[in-house]
Amino acid sequence: MGPKEQSETLISAFCLYRTVMTDPIQVRGVRGLPLIHAGDDVAALICEREPVENGDILCVASTIYSKSKGYTKSLKEITPGERAIRLGGLNGEDPRFVQAVLDASTDIIMEHPFILSELSFGHVGVRAGVDQSNIEDGMVIFLPPEPMKAAEDLRKQILEISKKNIGTIITDTCGRSFRRGQTGNAIGWSGMTAIRDFRGDTDLFGHVLKITEEAVVDEIAGFANMVMGESNNGVPAVIFRNIPAWAGHDNLYFKGDEDITRRVLKKEWK
Numbered sequence: 001m002g003p004k005e006q007s008e009t010l011i012s013a014f015c016l017y018r019t020v021m022t023d024p025i026q027v028r029g030v031r032g033l034p035l036i037h038a039g040d041d042v043a044a045l046i047c048e049r050e051p052v053e054n055g056d057i058l059c060v061a062s063t064i065y066s067k068s069k070g071y072t073k074s075l076k077e078i079t080p081g082e083r084a085i086r087l088g089g090l091n092g093e094d095p096r097f098v099q100a101v102l103d104a105s106t107d108i109i110m111e112h113p114f115i116l117s118e119l120s121f122g123h124v125g126v127r128a129g130v131d132q133s134n135i136e137d138g139m140v141i142f143l144p145p146e147p148m149k150a151a152e153d154l155r156k157q158i159l160e161i162s163k164k165n166i167g168t169i170i171t172d173t174c175g176r177s178f179r180r181g182q183t184g185n186a187i188g189w190s191g192m193t194a195i196r197d198f199r200g201d202t203d204l205f206g207h208v209l210k211i212t213e214e215a216v217v218d219e220i221a222g223f224a225n226m227v228m229g230e231s232n233n234g235v236p237a238v239i240f241r242n243i244p245a246w247a248g249h250d251n252l253y254f255k256g257d258e259d260i261t262r263r264v265l266k267k268e269w270k
């Protein structure tokens with residue numbers, strides 16, 4: 001293919017792209033939500049403040065979902081065991097907090113300088129995603145134990161309240177390897193696949209893509225997390241409109257030996 005044909009191919013590809021991407025994507029933080037406590041109906045509180053449309057994607061911070069379901073604990077109720085006392089000393093953390101992290105973990109991948117945990121649903125997170133911020137002093141917030149079900153429940157509740165069929169993502173702010181700074185990740189999702197699978201698709205030059213699986217739920221969660229902010233913004237929910245649909249699969253988490261980084265870290269800590 002000569003340069004002229006190549007540029008024609010590029011132009012026709014971009015025209016096609018434009019016809020697929022119709023309306024501009026809109027992103028809105030849900031403002032005016034109260035401080036959330038156990039028993040609060042998060043779906044209803046969101047719908048009262050911000051209308052949703054069919055096809056919208058609603059991101060909800062795991063923090064408020066967990067507070068609404070009572071996935072919280074007072075440090076006073078926690079008696080640290082031997083490992084929590086040892087790791088608390090090693091990492092300079094309250095052993096009761098460390099015990100909460102151990103309780104939330106199914107596997108400890110790294111002990112120091114911070115605990116890196118695997119959770120039952122496949123997520124790997126610093127301190128098992130247990131938070132001490134945006135809750136009263138002396139309390140901890142756990143990630144929802146079944147975040148996929150949490151996202152599904154929220155989606156169904158919103159369908160019931162608003163009669164609108166939307167997608168939902170439960171987010172959490174997470175650290176990452178190799179780069180400084182935290183970003184939002186999807187912890188649970190419903191009404192979409194986690195991954196947009198590009199394998200078998202061809203690029204602008206006709207090359208067949210062999211490995212590209214785009215973690216769309218994490219990309220959306222990342223933007224939502226930016227709109228939420230981290231401290232006292234008070235915006236724990238974000239609505240996306242006009243995101244084009246995608247197809248793929250839900251195998252977001254590496255399983256067992258697939259995860260090379262985890263294998264290396266586990267060897268280090270044996």
Ligand code: GDP
Pocket residue numbers: 032033034035036037061062063064067131133134171172173228229230231232233234235236237
């Ligand atoms: P995480 O990323 O799920 O751990 O949640 P964060 O603690 O970072 O909070 C995300 C956003 O939700 C921030 O804008 C917080 O200020 C806000 N937020 C947290 N808890 C509440 C709450 O109970 N009510 C309201 N209105 N906002 C909250």
Ligand code: MN
Pocket residue numbers: 062063129131172173
């Ligand atoms: Mn968090």
Ligand code: MN
Pocket residue numbers: 172173225229230
């Ligand atoms: Mn956050």
